Amino acid sequence: MASIARKNLFEDIPRFIVAQAGIVFAVSLVTIQVGILKGFTRSTALLIDQSSADLWVASKEMVHLELTSPIAAEKVVQAQKVPGVERAEALMIRSSVWRSDSGLITPVRIFGFDPDSRLFAGWAVSQGKLSAAKQPFSVLVDRSSLKNLGQTQLGEQGKIGTLPARIVGLSQDTQSIVSSIFIFTSLENANAYATAGLNTSVSCTRQTKGDLTCTNNFENAPLDGVAAPLTTPRSLSISDPISYVLVRAKAGQDLQQLKQRLEAALPNTRVYTQAEIADQTRVYWSDRTGVGFILSLGATVGFVVGMVIVGQILYSSVTDHVREFGTLKAMGASNWVIYSVILEQAMWMALLGYIPSMAFCLGLGAWTQTAKGIMILITPATAGGVFMLTVVMCVGSALFAVQKVTRVDPAIVFKA
Amino acid sequence: MTATQIDLLQSAGSASQANLSISAERTEVNAIVARGIEMIYQSGAERFRALKNIDLDVKRGDIQLLMGPSGSGKTTLLSILAGILTPTAGSVSLLGEEIFKLSGSKLAHFRLQNIGFIFQGFNLFPALTAIENVEVALNLKGIRKGAARQQALGLLDQVGLSQQAKRHPQDLSGGQKQRVAIARALAGNPRLIMADEPTAALDSHNGHAVIELLRNLAKEKGRTVLIVTHDPRIIDVADSVAYLEDGVLKAGAHR
DSSP: OOOHHHHHHHHSHHHHHHHHHHHHHHHHHHHHHHHHHHHHHHHHTHHHHHOOOSEEEEETTOOBTTBOOOEETHHHHHHHTSTTEEEEEEEEEEEEEEEOTTOOEEEEEEEEEOTTOOSSOOSEEEEEOGGGGGSTTEEEEEGGGTGGGTOOSTTOEEEETTEEEEEEEEEESOOOSSSOEEEEEEHHHHHHHHHTTEEEEEEEEEOTTSOEEEEEEEEEOOTTSOOOOOOOOOOOOTTSEESEEEEEEOTTOOHHHHHHHHHHHSTTEEEEEHHHHHHHHHHIIIIISHHHHHHHHHHHHHHHHHHHHHHHHHHHHHHHTHHHHHHHHHHTOOHHHHHHHHHHHHHHHHHHHHHHHHHHHHHHHHHHHHHHOOOOOOOHHHHHHHHHHHHHHHHHHHHHHHHHHHTOOGGGGGOO | OOHHHHHHHHHHHHHHHHHHHHHHHHHHHEEEEEEEEEEEEEETTEEEEEEEEEEEEEETTOEEEEEOOTTSSHHHHHHHHTTSSOOSEEEEEETTEEGGGSOHHHHHHHHHHHEEEEOTTOOOOTTSOHHHHHHHHHHHTTOOHHHHHHHHHHHHHHTTOGGGTTOOGGGSOHHHHHHHHHHHHHTTOOSEEEEESTTTTSOHHHHHHHHHHHHHHHHTTOOEEEEEOOOGGGGGGOSEEEEEETTEEEEEEEO
């Protein structure tokens, strides 16, 4: 049959464009909301996903990647001795404040790790070299964060606490949407930044059996005090606090068994696989904070708004052509013939709304990622899901519009 | 009982038998038989009796006109006779089939196979070309692609519009639109044509052309044509005219 649906659709091009614009808007709304939700969820555990550590040793009180109690650096040495461990490294996460030369203050999260290893830093460095972070007071930042730190290019310098911080490299696809700006540097630098502006001391007491129990004491240095001369950051001692021990298992190791061995060898710790710590972090952000709920709500609202827009467009189109549907009915066309015309029209609207909106969303996602570090994650699964959703939206609206036709008075055809 | 009385009774009996056979013959020759058609519209407590106990017979191959003032119930009666509207009471037999005893889908199929419609407002699909408008009707009857195109072109040729086959309705004159509508009504060779004010929107020249087409349909192709009209020009070609006033069918003229 000559496609009445397609011909009706293209009969009035300006009207078609306006209608499609509504569908493009609706589909884009859903895609962006879902993309932001997925991007947000992914970004919260981005650093974990990109690491190549098999196991993460953390304090028992760990809530999510960035919220954990410190453990002593000696745990790295202890972990290294556990059978089945190929390599163990420290990861230190601390909070501080970045000060740009222009006086801009930005809260930052400092990640201290071994720049010679890729156990933690599996991400790409788009400018500079990862090993440059070994130089004293040198850091890498995410490309998208440069502007937020009040900097414009590689080689510029700011301050973390009271210490200088030169940007020697730019990482890519590392920034979490919900966190402070990430700063990547060596363990030594991170430790120096973490304790900058603090007076530290160690007090030890001898126990009755002759054992020594030592405590690190940190106190804020007086702000008006004389700044200490700049010295090369010292190496980490076994008593320094770190956040995690990253472990690479020897080939063929059963990770669950290695977990148990590590937990037995390292008291007051809990060991996570990469997937476990990533899940725990994602679940925290999506379930225990309002952010996940708000973004889920946004995606749902996007879907509902989309349904309403598409429904209105289709309903109005059916209303405009109700006389034609009445004529078909009068001629003896079965209801299915009429429904198929409306459904075909809905499918065309879905397809022709989906393609430009997906192109728009992919472009927007690329721009927000590059310019703002905000990930709108549109995976093939998301794209496929949104297409199915678009079809459901259009066909659902078509079924709503079909009601209009089933109720049409066939005698309408005899009215001039 | 005298011999004369017996003769009278016998002759009365034969007359009765003769009447019965005439009635049976009439049913067979009638394409449309309507009996006791009532149509009542209810709006809240108010009842409006649009059609009052209508009986109508239309012979096969005849042109039957339904005339009457506006609001007299002509279009309502046409809708009922076409099986588009269900009457409050009464029966309609088309081509020997009691249409209101059919299920909804069978009635739709009956309409599709046996009735061609011509509407006052043409009711063409504006997005389709003239030939596509005719093709749609053929497609509905199960005639596909190449064959449908060929037949559609032939039908447009019959109404003198093969040159305008690829034009859209908005590019055609009123008369041309109505001729496309007639070509569409003829698609699939239906035995009944039902037309609602087919010449109302046309000028004198186009009106006459359409009237001539309708006359040919009945007289040369043997179709039964039922026309609702105000147009006195059509009376000349009609075999029978029924007048409807206030929902009551008045005595009509049969030529």
